[in-house]
Amino acid sequence: MRTSNPKPLPTRDLDHVGIRTLTWKRRGSKARHTVNPAKYQCSILAAQLADEWITYTRSIARVDGGADIANAVRGFVEFVDKHLPTLGVDPAEARLDGHVVDLVEVIHAWEEDLRQHHGLRSNSPYAKTNSLLTLLEQRSLKDAKVPEALRVRAQAPPAYPPIQSEPLDEFSNGERIVLRDAARAAVRELEARLARGRDLLERGADPREAGWREPANLLWAATHPPMLNGKTLKPHFPQNVLSWPGPVKALLPRAPDGTLLKRGFRPLVVELGRLLFPTETDLQAFRVLLMLGMSDTSPEELHGLHLPDIEFTDGGVRLVQRKMRAHRVRADLHPDPDTEPKEETPQEFAGDGAWDVPGLLRRLLAATELSRKIFPDAEPWLFLAVERRRNGVLGAGLADFNNRQRRFGGWIASQHDADGKPLKISKPYEIRRLRKTTKVVRAVALGGTVSDLAGDDHHVEVYRMHYAHGTTAHILAGRSINRAQQWVFDRMTTPTRPVLVTEEAEQHLEEPEVAEDLGLEAEQAKALRTGELDMGLVNCRNPWASPHRNDTKVCHVAPAMCMLCRNAVVFTSQIPRLLLLSDHIEHMRANLTPRHWQALWGRQAAALEEVFEECTDLIPAARREIAELGLRLDLPLGMRTEFDR
Structure with a gap:
């Protein structure tokens, strides 16, 4: 039932x-x-x-x-x-x-x-x-x-296999530069804001005695967090925000046209905290710059750093990093550069420190120093942010970057370039793409094998599956393939023709000026003139430097490949030999298929044709000499099979 x-x-x-x-x-x-x-x-x-x-x-x-x-x-x-x-x-x-x-x-x-x-x-x-x-x-x-x-x-496995999603692509080099510049500008702005706030704090006093309507006194209250909240502020200010004292009202966020964006005690507490302590959004800029500067660090490892994990040395900074997914703990040394870049102009607030990893960490620790002093019970996270909590009081904790406005994408959307326009960055806005971008920059710099590019923090297979698919890597690979193919095509198509020495030049070959014009040395010219470098078909300027072998032994393909060799030197007295070779090549055209003939003899036929064009007036006399003397190719016995087939 x-x-x-x-x-x-x-x-x-x-x-x-x-x-x-x-x-x-x-x-x-x-x-x-x-x-x-x-x-x-x-x-x-x-x-x-x-x-x-x-x-x-x-x-x-x-x-x-x-x-x-x-x-x-x-x-x-x-x-x-x-x-x-x-x-x-x-x-x-x-x-x-x-x-x-x-x-x-x-x-x-x-x-x-x-x-x-x-x-x-x-x-x-x-x-x-x-x-x-x-x-x-x-x-x-x-x-x-x-x-x-x-x-x-x-x-057995599940009935339905996992969906293979498209792996994330890296940011382009232009986008990387835009993100870097925006993050640097945000860091400068943060340091300038904190400098103003802390200068004002030095003039502050307990508002319960000195009054609540002075910004300096309100900042003093912010350093005693339980004292600064809507409940304590409400009795000392009118209900209408427009009636607040001008210096206090000026602390509220405003639009470019000067109108107030937010009103009330909540935004006031937030803005007072921003004058003294970095928020999650502020720390996002440091996160971006550190990710761009640390090719061997994942977002997870960077996010989980504590102060005890950071050790400054004479040569740089040593970081103890923990990768939870791989259950691995490792220490990396990031050295100080020899020289620090001077990129700031006098009109900008430069801050203290450089833009390398040690310099960024020093600047980050300096920015959060007051946060750690005012909130001693907070865990010693590197990314310690101060935000207004649900109870209305400022509190410090790890910047988890989970809030929609505080994520990497929210930070990008809030940034503007030098012209005040929103950043043009391709989606998705994933912090992991920064990791891949630094990997690609490393690949471009090294230009080595996959094992070199994988580095110490990845296996070769992991790099191949998750990093080598990127657009830049594909472009680099394509360029490498194109260069290799072009080299082959150039070797195949670029004519390598012998040097033709006229009869007059042959008579004066040993003169330095004539030899130099022909690209010959004095000893080579003398040996050619006496016939010491005659290879049976043409002369050779250096039989021990053959382009057809990699050692220094005598050329093993002469005279079969002499017409395709850059070392070949043709005297006019050798024209009859070349005519006999040309006749043989034409004979082989009738016995071979066009494709086969082109592969075996096509390039040599073209080389001979160019030589004959340069000495057209000598061809009839050379033909008569062949007929009258009964000349034939004078070649080594081992070479005859190449010509007599």
Whole structure:
């Protein structure tokens, strides 16, 4: 009999139905993840899966408490409660070590439901199913009561594979420069603002005695955070903001046309804090510059830095970095440059320090120094931001950059170039693209092999999969291929022709001026004149420097390749030999296919044609000499097979 109404929850507490909870702390925040089996009709199944979740999360030391796995457990048992009653099965019968409910079929139905709920382009069905199967496999390895079908299913992959999304591309070099300049301008603006605020603070006093209507006294109150909030300010100011004292009203944010953007005590507290302490938005500029300057550091490693992780040395700064996903701790030294760039103009607030990594860290620590002094209980994060909290009081904590306006994309949207126009940066606004940009800059600078470009913080395969796909890398690879192809094409198409020496020049060949005009040295000219460098077809200026071999041994392809050699020198007395070679090449044209003939003899035929064009008037006499003397090619025996075929 089928039933559509679920049975009521158990009325008595069961030993196995306790709330499973995991707490974790990361980057100054705490979170709790729970699975309460008593909320579900399949309470035994929920308890078993929750136990496996806790065991697995603790065994592999998941830094996030296994939030995704807990979510998968809750989603699966909720589906079991809805699905089994439609089949006429009591959900309470479902358990990992039972045979009443076929969990393999339930898992298949759950995957189909996830697919329809999340859509075809979502990875959630794969991720949730994979988490569940991981727990099932862990259980099957230690519990012999797990059915064999469920054991086999646990070892198989999810029914739907993950969606391979397009990897992020890096920012272009132009965008990198725009982001760098905008971040530098933001840092200068921050340092100028903090300098103004701290100068004003020196004149401040306790507003309870010196009055609440002086900005300096309000800043003094900001250094005693509990004193500065809307409740304490309200009795001392009129309700109408326009009636506030001019110096105090001037602290409120304004539009370019001078109108007030925000009114009230909340924005006043925020602006007073901004005059003394860096906010998350301010720290985003330092984050951008450090990411652009540290090619071997991920956003995660940079974000997690504490002050004890930073050690300044005589040669630079040493950083102890932790990469949670790779479970790796390493130390990197960022050296100080020999010279510091002088980029600031007298009209700009230059700040203190350089734009290299050590200089940026010094400037960041100087900017947050007062924050650490006023909020001593805050954890010593490098990116310590001061914001107005929900209770209306200023508070310090890690800049998590999660708020929509404070994320990397929000920071880009709030920046302007030198002309006051919004930055033109391609989307998506992902901080990880900065990481890839620095990798590409490193690749351009090194120009080495993939193993060189991967660096010390990646395997070659990781670099190939996640970094080598970038547009710049493809352009560089294309240029390299084009250069290699062009070199081959040039070698194939650029004519390499022998030097033709006229009869008159041959008579004066040993004279220095004539030899120099022909590109010959005095000793080479003398040897050519006496016939010492006659290779059987033409002369050779240096048989021991053949372009057809890499060693210094005598050329092994003469005279077969002499007409294609830059060392060849042709005397007019050798024209009959060249005519005989030309006749042979034409004879081979009739015996070979056009493609084959072109590959073997085409280039030599073209070289001979150019030589003959330069001495057209000598060709008839050379033909008569061949006929009268019965000349033939005088070649080594080993070469005759190349010409007599």
